[in-house]
Amino acid sequence: xxxxxxxxxxxxxxxxxxxxxxxxxxxxxxxxxxxxxxxxxxxxxxxxxxxxxxxxxxxxxxxxxxxxxxxxxxxxxxxxxxxxxxxxxxxxxxxxxxxxxxxxxxxxxxxxxxxxxxxxxxxxxxxxxxxxxxxxxxxxxxxxxxxxxxxxxxxxxxxxxxxxxxxxxxxxxxxxxxxxxxxxxxxxxxxxxxxxxxxxxxxxxxxxxxxxxxxxxxxxxxxxxxxxxxxxxxxxxxxxxxxxxx
Numbered sequence: 160x161x162x163x164x165x166x167x168x169x170x171x172x173x174x175x176x177x178x179x180x181x182x183x184x185x186x187x188x189x190x191x192x193x194x195x196x197x198x199x200x201x202x203x204x205x206x207x208x209x210x211x212x213x214x215x216x217x218x219x220x221x222x223x224x225x226x227x228x229x230x231x232x233x234x235x236x237x238x239x240x241x242x243x244x245x246x247x248x249x250x251x252x253x254x255x256x257x258x259x260x261x262x263x264x265x266x267x268x269x270x271x272x273x274x275x276x277x278x279x280x281x282x283x284x285x286x287x288x289x290x291x292x293x294x295x296x297x298x299x300x301x302x303x304x305x306x307x308x309x310x311x312x313x314x315x316x317x318x319x320x321x322x323x324x325x326x327x328x329x330x331x332x333x334x335x336x337x338x339x340x341x342x343x344x345x346x347x348x349x350x351x352x353x354x355x356x357x358x359x360x361x362x363x364x365x366x367x368x369x370x371x372x373x374x375x376x377x378x379x380x381x382x383x384x385x386x387x388x389x390x391x392x393x394x395x396x397x398x399x400x401x402x403x404x405x
Contacts, residue, residue: 164238166231168192168275169245171203171213173343174294177373178242178380179203183210185381187240190231192216194245218245218271219263228278237282237289240384243272243316244294250305261308268312273319280327288330290384293320295337295395300405317395324393332392334383339399341371366401 165182169175170191176199179189189211193200200213216227231238247267249260272293283289298306299313317335324333340346340361351357352370362368379398382388397405 163187163240164190164231164235165240165242166190166192166238166275166279167242167244168218168271169194170211170242172196172199173345174338174341174373174376175242175244176203177377178244178294179211180207181377181381182240182242182384183207185385188212188235190214190235190238192218192227192245194218218275219247219266221270221274224271224274225278228275231279232282237286238279239283239286239289241276241279241283241289241291242294242380243275243291245271246294246296246309246313248306248309250309252305253307256308264308265312265315268309269315269319272316276323276333280331284327284330289332291323291327291331291333292380292383293317293333293335295320295335297337297339297397297399297403297405299337301403320395321393328392332389334388334391334393335395336376336379336383337395337397337399338376339371339397339402340365341373341376341398343373346370364402365399369400371398371400 163186165187167179167189170179171193179191182189191211191213193213204213214227216223247264249264293316295317296313298310299317302310320333320335375398379396
């Protein structure tokens with residue numbers, strides 16, 4: 160096992176799994192937090208035997224986050240990299256959002272990263288520092304219909320990134336990685352991209368004329384946590400093919 164540890168939330172499927180794999184290639188042992196999809200977690204462990212350990216934790220529960228962080232520190236020591244990737248959507252018209260819809264999404268997407276950074280940062284600083292990457296969303300900058308809870312959580316995550324970049328520097332750099340349209344099963348389902356007409360409409364909005372891949376996001380992460388980005392702090396890095404250009 161390498162001495163370098165990385166923690167990736169939501170790190171056993173989709174974009175998170177691609178980020179976990181890239182960090183493994185960079186020489187880290189990845190501790191991947193997952194929610195309820197045990198099958199995906201077990202597969203990720205099998206496919207990356209010896210290089211990835213999955214830990215179940217509900218990021219909307221501060222006690223579970225604290226327990227998972229304590230397990231990481233007790234078993235592996237301070238991580239060099241923390242990637243807050245896990246996210247939850249519960250889309251409804253604003254006037255139909257329940258208290259639970261609001262709390263669960265805000266706690267998972269915003270409070271969860273806050274609790275986890277707070278739990279791991281002191282050990283990271285004591286060990287010489289590291290890098291935190293919060294995975295945001297374009298809807299944290301531009302709103303959308305039926306997503307008040309999700310948009311608010313991602314806007315908050317972007318501002319949390321900036322505040323922590325001020326407070327945790329110079330030991331820990333904190334940045335926000337924002338994917339655009341990335342080819343995952345969830346995206347194809349939500350946007351009905353298996354329909355050629357819908358795909359064509361989507362591509363018309365993207366100057367590079369393609370949907371992004373999870374490897375595009377992993378490439379960005381590799382830069383952000385690597386030696387070429389030691390002067391990158393408190394920034395949002397948007398990987399979207401030029402769709403929004405913010």
